[in-house]
Amino acid sequence: MVPYRTDNPYRPFCCKGCKAFDLGAWASEQFRVEVKPTTEDLLDNDGL
Ligand SMILES: [Zn+2]
Numbered sequence: 001m002v003p004y005r006t007d008n009p010y011r012p013f014c015c016k017g018c019k020a021f022d023l024g025a026w027a028s029e030q031f032r033v034e035v036k037p038t039t040e041d042l043l044d045n046d047g048l
Helices: 016-030 039-044
Strands: none
Touching: none
């Protein structure tokens, strides 16, 4: 747990770990998939 900061890039989560955990839980509920790279990562690797 880290102090809440307005410049925290992981808002509304407290840190990267909590964001990944929450998104992973959400994804597994919505799509029944394992934790995958973020949409940003996929776009970065898309080459389009
Ligand atoms: Zn955290």
